[in-house]
Amino acid sequence: MQYEAIVIGVSSGGMNALKFIFSVLPSGFTTPIIIVQHLSAHSDKEWINLLNNKSNLTIKEADEKEKIETGKAYVAPSNYHLLIEKDKTFSLTIDERVNFARPSIDVLFESAADTYKNKLIGIVLTGSNTDGAKGIKRIKEYGGLAIIQDPETAESSTMPASAIAAVEPDYILSLEKIVELLIKITQTNFDGYRGKTIK
C-alpha cells in the first residue's frame, strides 16, 4: 500500500507537537502532509515560518487552487476551512465554523478522505475539543489509516480521546512513535503493519 497523503489535526498544545514532528522528519520524506492547527482568527503566519525554519521539509500556508506536491507540508490558513479537490488541489471556504473552529479538522479530513480514499493517513494529536473525531471516522470508512496520539502523552487529552471513542484506530502512539511509524510506512511496503495496535 502506497499512501499518497497525510492529514494532521491538532489544537491546543499543537505548536510543540508540530515542532517536534517537523524537527525529526528527514528531508527525504516525500508524502505530502496537510495540517489543520486551530488558531485565533487574528494570528499571523509567523508560526509557520518558525516551523519551517526548524524543518527539513518545506512548510507553507495552503493557497486556494494550489496543487499538492510531494515533499511539502501545508497548513490551513487561519479563518478558512481547507478542502481537497479530486484533482489534488486546495479549496478554501469561509462557511460557518464547525466544532467552533475554522479551519476545522473534520472538514479537512472528510474532504481528504473523499479524494484519497484508502491512500490517506489521518493523525489526531493533542487538543482540548472534539474536532477531528468525525473526520477520522470518515478516513477509516474509506479504508485509510487512523493514527491517534496516546492521550496520556498529549498536552491536552480531550481531542485524541474523542477520536479514539469515535473509531477503532490503527495506532495509538506517542509523538516519537508516530514519527518513527510515518518514516517506516512511507519507506516500505506497508500492508504488514496494519492492525498491530501498539499501546
Added chain:
Amino acid sequence: MIREDITELEISLLLEAIYQKYEYDFRQYSKAHINRRIRNRMSLSGLEDVSQIQSKVLKDETFAHQLLQDLSITVTEMFRDQDFYRSLRENVIPILKTYPFIKIWHAGCATGEEAYSMAIILQEEGLYNRTTIYATDFNQQALNRAKEGIFSNAMMKEYTINYQLSGGKKSFSDYYTSNYDNVIMNQSLKKNIVWANHNLVTDSVFVEAHLILCRNVLIYFDNNLQNKVQKLFYEGLINGGILCLGTKRGFTVYRLF
C-alpha cells in the same frame, strides 16, 4: 461504478436540474465545497442520497429555497482580515481621493458587513459624501438583512478588534446603536449604499466603477468561472479603475489602464 462516483454523478445532475428549473448556476463551483454543503443538507433533512434531493428540489420550492441558502455562503465579518483593510486605507483611498465622485461595486456582499466597513472607512477619510457603493449579491435573503443593517451584539467585540487592527480612527461603538441582543448601524452609513440583486455567474455588468471589491467569493469558483468573472470585472471598471480581490490575509490589487 463505485458508490462515491455515483454520488458525484448525482451531484452534477442535481446542479443541472437547479440551473434548468431555477436559473441559479452552481455547475462551475468548487466540487469539494458543493459536495460538503449537499452532504450537510442530506444529514439535516434526513435524506439518504442525492437523487432524493433532486426530486425534492424540483417539486418543493421551499426546499429549493433552503438548498440555495445552503449553497450560497453568507458568512462574513466586519473588517475581515485587518491587513486587507489597512492596505485599502493606505494604498487605495489616496487614489480614490483624486476623483470628484466615486462609484464602488462591492460584488458578493452577502449580509453586508463589509459594505458597512467600507462606508465607515470612506466616512473617516472624508470621501463618503461623494461616493455611491453598489453592494450586490444573488442571495435576496442575505441582501434583505444587509439592507436592515441589524447585526448581533455578540459579534461586536470581535468586530471592534478587527476595526482597531485595521487602522480605525474612532471608537467603533460610534457607528451603531445597541438594542439588547442586536445593534443597528448608523443611518448615515446606509445613505449612499445601493443594495441590488446581481448574480456574478449569470448577469452582466451594470456599472463603470472606480473600485470593485470582491472578497472570498471567487474561492468558490473553478478556474473557468474565475476567469469569466474577472473579465466581467474588467468590463465594470473605468480606465485606471482598481480591482481588489482579497483572499486570506493577502491583498491583490489590479489597476486597469
